[in-house]
Amino acid sequence: MTAAVPRTTATAPRLSRNRDFQLLWIGQALSDFGSSMTYIVLPLVLLAAGNSTTVAATVGTVSLAVGLVARLPAGYLSDRYDQRPLMLGSDLVRLVAVGSVAVCVLLRPVPITLALVTVVVSVAALEVFRPAQSKVIRRIVPTEQLGAALSLNQARAYGADIAAPAAAGLLLALEPSVPLAVDALTFGVSALCVAVAVRTTRHGRGPDGAPGGGDAEAAGAQPVAERFLTGFTAGWRYLAGDRFMRWCVLYGAGLNLAFSALTFALILGVGSRPHGAVAVGTAMSAAAVAGLAGSLLTPYVQRHVSLKVTLVAGPATGAVLLAAAWTSGSIIAFVAGFCALCLLIPVISATFGTIMAVAVPEEIYGRVITASGLVAQIVQPCGPLVAGLLLARLSLPTTAAAFAMAFALLAAVPVALPKPPQTSTPASVRSPS
Numbered sequence: 001m002t003a004a005v006p007r008t009t010a011t012a013p014r015l016s017r018n019r020d021f022q023l024l025w026i027g028q029a030l031s032d033f034g035s036s037m038t039y040i041v042l043p044l045v046l047l048a049a050g051n052s053t054t055v056a057a058t059v060g061t062v063s064l065a066v067g068l069v070a071r072l073p074a075g076y077l078s079d080r081y082d083q084r085p086l087m088l089g090s091d092l093v094r095l096v097a098v099g100s101v102a103v104c105v106l107l108r109p110v111p112i113t114l115a116l117v118t119v120v121v122s123v124a125a126l127e128v129f130r131p132a133q134s135k136v137i138r139r140i141v142p143t144e145q146l147g148a149a150l151s152l153n154q155a156r157a158y159g160a161d162i163a164a165p166a167a168a169g170l171l172l173a174l175e176p177s178v179p180l181a182v183d184a185l186t187f188g189v190s191a192l193c194v195a196v197a198v199r200t201t202r203h204g205r206g207p208d209g210a211p212g213g214g215d216a217e218a219a220g221a222q223p224v225a226e227r228f229l230t231g232f233t234a235g236w237r238y239l240a241g242d243r244f245m246r247w248c249v250l251y252g253a254g255l256n257l258a259f260s261a262l263t264f265a266l267i268l269g270v271g272s273r274p275h276g277a278v279a280v281g282t283a284m285s286a287a288a289v290a291g292l293a294g295s296l297l298t299p300y301v302q303r304h305v306s307l308k309v310t311l312v313a314g315p316a317t318g319a320v321l322l323a324a325a326w327t328s329g330s331i332i333a334f335v336a337g338f339c340a341l342c343l344l345i346p347v348i349s350a351t352f353g354t355i356m357a358v359a360v361p362e363e364i365y366g367r368v369i370t371a372s373g374l375v376a377q378i379v380q381p382c383g384p385l386v387a388g389l390l391l392a393r394l395s396l397p398t399t400a401a402a403f404a405m406a407f408a409l410l411a412a413v414p415v416a417l418p419k420p421p422q423t424s425t426p427a428s429v430r431s432p433s
Helices: 019-048 053-080 083-107 112-140 143-174 177-200 228-232 234-241 243-271 276-304 307-328 331-359 362-377 380-393 396-416
Strands: none
Touching: 019 053, 019 083, 019 112, 019 143, 019 177, 053 083, 053 112, 053 228, 053 234, 053 362, 083 112, 083 177, 112 143, 112 331, 112 362, 143 177, 143 276, 143 331, 228 234, 234 243, 234 362, 243 276, 243 307, 243 331, 243 362, 243 380, 243 396, 276 331, 307 331, 307 396, 331 362, 331 396, 380 396
């Protein structure tokens, strides 16, 4: 496996003083916050305009579908073209799209066509932004700090999910167009941060000003001619040819499916009981806080816990607590199992991300991370259906037993974890024991 060129921390600033990373983090923290509000507000605005719940729910389905379809082309674009204009264009397109809806809400009811077009454009632009940003982060952050950088990016998303619902409710009460206008404004701020931060790295310069961290083409090398289909499928071929990466992606797919199903089992099974809505709301808030805590703990876990133990601990802890929910019939144990997984899954995700950021060659990094993300999430939408089928036939405690067995099986899988090549494991991640 060809590893990325290591970056030295000898002259590179720490993340807290890395101006480029801080600018990108702040810009995306704001846009994540705004997007989380829009995700909540837009269906409510459509309902207020007289549309049915089915029509309003279509927005969420379209969002998921467009995200999956746009992911692979986005990875290809990030590898073939300069990331700076891709990121700027993505932010500006979303500013115009969401801003147009905000203006429409202020003047008259929002047509469903405009809402769907906005969702399609915004999600596609987000998918283009993500791999481009990942390549920039890999360039401006030294190898030894990548784990901490990825964990902070995860924490950013969890923080937005915690703060956005309350803010959306308050702003929606003032005027329905306000949260949408705020979201549009955040894209403008993000674009400004990108324009200032990424200009120092667009020529393949690292944070210390030395060449060697950027794209081969950006650093002055001539790009190798390749056919479109060959280039487009490079990420898939890399995953298929690397046993460790292939194993990680399949493990992630199983974990995502089981966790998605567990989430909806909690919503449907607990929510259908007396005072269930309060219990579900409390559980989801606790889960978001747990996810934030897990993201912040990731660098510590990577330094002190082996990769294999980390991969076993997540599903094993969930299995034990869900087994307790089965034997006791306790909703508290069920929620505790859910929250424990919310704490540990971000650690697993960031650890995989750190290894990939170091191991995958720079020239195909965007395509590899989008291909791996698609495989890991392709079965995730089946989770709600699995939960519904289980609860239609089983009681909630028995459903907890089914999930306990599923997570126990996932905990046993890392026993066969292939050892990654030495060059693919950053210093911050301990190798499997």
